[in-house]
Amino acid sequence: MRPGRGALVAGLGLLALLAGGALACGSAGLGLGEGGGLALLRLPRVVAALAAGAALGLGGATQQGLFRNPLADPGLTGVFGGAMLGLATLLGFAPGFAWSHAWSLPAAAFAGALTLSGLLVALGRDGPPARLLLIGLGLNAFAAAGTLLIANLAPESRELLVNGGAGDWLGMASPELVVRPALLCLVAGGLLLTLARPLDLLALGEDVAQAAGCDLPGLRRRAIVLTALAAAAATCLVGQIAFVGLLAPHLARALVGPRHHLVLPAAGLAGATLLLVADTLGRSAWPGTPVSAAAVMALLGAPLFILIARRSHG
Amino acid sequence: MAEATLRLDRLAVELGGQRRVDGVSLTLRAGEAAAVIGANGAGKTTLLRAIAGLLPAATGGIEVAGLDPRTAGPAASARRRGYFPQQPTCAWDPTVDELGGIADQPADWARWRDRLALTALATRPLSTLSGGERKAAHLALTLAMLGEPYGALLLLDEPTTSLDQPRQRVVRTIVHELTRAGAACLVTTHDAAWAGDFPRVLALAEGRVVADGTPAQVLNADVGRAVWGGP
Numbered sequence: 001m002r003p004g005r006g007a008l009v010a011g012l013g014l015l016a017l018l019a020g021g022a023l024a025c026g027s028a029g030l031g032l033g034e035g036g037g038l039a040l041l042r043l044p045r046v047v048a049a050l051a052a053g054a055a056l057g058l059g060g061a062t063q064q065g066l067f068r069n070p071l072a073d074p075g076l077t078g079v080f081g082g083a084m085l086g087l088a089t090l091l092g093f094a095p096g097f098a099w100s101h102a103w104s105l106p107a108a109a110f111a112g113a114l115t116l117s118g119l120l121v122a123l124g125r126d127g128p129p130a131r132l133l134l135i136g137l138g139l140n141a142f143a144a145a146g147t148l149l150i151a152n153l154a155p156e157s158r159e160l161l162v163n164g165g166a167g168d169w170l171g172m173a174s175p176e177l178v179v180r181p182a183l184l185c186l187v188a189g190g191l192l193l194t195l196a197r198p199l200d201l202l203a204l205g206e207d208v209a210q211a212a213g214c215d216l217p218g219l220r221r222r223a224i225v226l227t228a229l230a231a232a233a234a235t236c237l238v239g240q241i242a243f244v245g246l247l248a249p250h251l252a253r254a255l256v257g258p259r260h261h262l263v264l265p266a267a268g269l270a271g272a273t274l275l276l277v278a279d280t281l282g283r284s285a286w287p288g289t290p291v292s293a294a295a296v297m298a299l300l301g302a303p304l305f306i307l308i309a310r311r312s313h314g
Numbered sequence: 315m316a317e318a319t320l321r322l323d324r325l326a327v328e329l330g331g332q333r334r335v336d337g338v339s340l341t342l343r344a345g346e347a348a349a350v351i352g353a354n355g356a357g358k359t360t361l362l363r364a365i366a367g368l369l370p371a372a373t374g375g376i377e378v379a380g381l382d383p384r385t386a387g388p389a390a391s392a393r394r395r396g397y398f399p400q401q402p403t404c405a406w407d408p409t410v411d412e413l414g415g416i417a418d419q420p421a422d423w424a425r426w427r428d429r430l431a432l433t434a435l436a437t438r439p440l441s442t443l444s445g446g447e448r449k450a451a452h453l454a455l456t457l458a459m460l461g462e463p464y465g466a467l468l469l470l471d472e473p474t475t476s477l478d479q480p481r482q483r484v485v486r487t488i489v490h491e492l493t494r495a496g497a498a499c500l501v502t503t504h505d506a507a508w509a510g511d512f513p514r515v516l517a518l519a520e521g522r523v524v525a526d527g528t529p530a531q532v533l534n535a536d537v538g539r540a541v542w543g544g545p
Binding site for chain 1: 389
């Protein structure tokens with residue numbers, strides 16, 4: 001028997017505790033600071049990690065459901081690469097505009113993510129899901145190269161873009177930078193939750209899903225647009241961090257089973273928890289030498305991922 | 315006479331430049347059932363998929379409860395139709411009961427799960443079941459999703475293949491009961507004995523209906539040669 005809904009409630013409670021802990025942890029040691037001052041300073045970063053982690057977990061679970069493949073992840077299918085390329089294009093060629101128009105960053109990331117998702121679907125149409133993933137890998141490499149090229153062409157944004165590529169943007173979190181992408185994460189995440197039923201039907205194969213009344217083209221459109229939005233908003237907050245979207249759905253299925261009305265919220269919770277823990281550890285475990293959330297995520301996530309993969313296939 | 319649940323008028327399907335179904339006409343009313351027999355590749359599965367609305371390029375007339383599944387929109391035409399594919403799959407590894415949860419009809423699910431002797435397997439992941447048990451679980455899901463049988467169309471593609479004898483008997487009984495309750499059932503099978511239980515049998519060869527009638531008219535040596543070849 002799997003714990004099901006109880007696991008969701010327990011996970012939410014755990015996440016609240018961890019968020020409280022994250023507000024009290026930092027390079028200045030333990031404590032909330034005078035009048036909660038330090039906690040207030042850390043709040044945008046904690047919110048950013050929670051929102052981005054949840055969006056990534058939900059985006060990963062949606063892509064795995066849509067492609068019926070446990071390897072799908074916005075980080076591998078080029079959606080992330082597209083978001084980063086969109087941001088790089090804006091920051092590299094029009095940095096003045098980017099910083100004076102608050103919505104322009106998430107908009108550019110969304111445009112990039114959507115373009116790459118569209119290319120992925122157009123090129124991989126009518127093929128098996130595995131081919132779609134291979135095409136995604138190619139697109140991702142292409143987008144990463146584009147981002148690097150722009151970073152080289154635009155010296156003033158170079159450091160920023162390199163840090164973003166390494167998933168090291170949480171350190172810049174400020175209320176102004178966090179509020180809009182976090183809001184978008186919330187909207188995209190909430191709408192992704194509504195895809196649970198069609199994703200359950202799709203798990204039974206395209207024929208059965210369609211025969212049962214699932215509007216497959218409509219589901220694909222909604223899933224791809226919303227995953228692009230979630231990935232774009234998360235990229236604005238963290239930069240590129242691949243492992244959360246891959247690992248969170250696996251963790252979720254191991255805990256609550258494969259039904260999407262449980263997997264989607266559980267993957268959101270798992271993603272938020274993973275990124276929050278990775279970021280909190282990265283900025284407080286080695287005072288004076290903070291480590292990026294992406295690095296800690298891979299360090300902790302990779303062994304966990306291998307463990308789950310071995311258990312679920314043996 | 316009751317309104318037709320299924321009406322096919324010279325249905326034709328071309329896939330990959332090849333005619334897979336050619337000029338099939340068939341009417342099934344509430345409470346009528348027919349078996350479709352034919353060799354591998356005769357077009358049985360393609361016929362069922364076209365009726366299920368999965369092949370928009372199919373030409374000719376298809377009406378399910380008065381609606382054309384190619385144009386009615388997926389939700390509208392799915393409401394009164396159950397479709398069981400030849401090789402049901404699931405991308406993940408749910409337990410039998412988690413699979414049944416997809417039906418969103420707990421009472422119906424429990425009933426069909428019990429009928430198909432899956433109760434003791436309810437908490438087992440599908441990956442730990444035998445091929446036949448897995449198939450039975452998917453069949454129970456299809457039946458649970460169907461809801462009220464009267465006026466519904468049930469399309470079953472080789473539902474008894476790879477099931478053990480007791481489950482095969484249960485499936486035959488279920489199809490009989492659902493038909494009596496007012497469903498229209500179209501079933502493909504390689505089991506000539508079961509086909510003989512249906513009031514009507516269609517024999518397909520190379521996409522065409524080579525015989526259509528009672529078992530006595532269809533299940534004979536002449537039709538057998540047309541369907542399977544040989545002397």
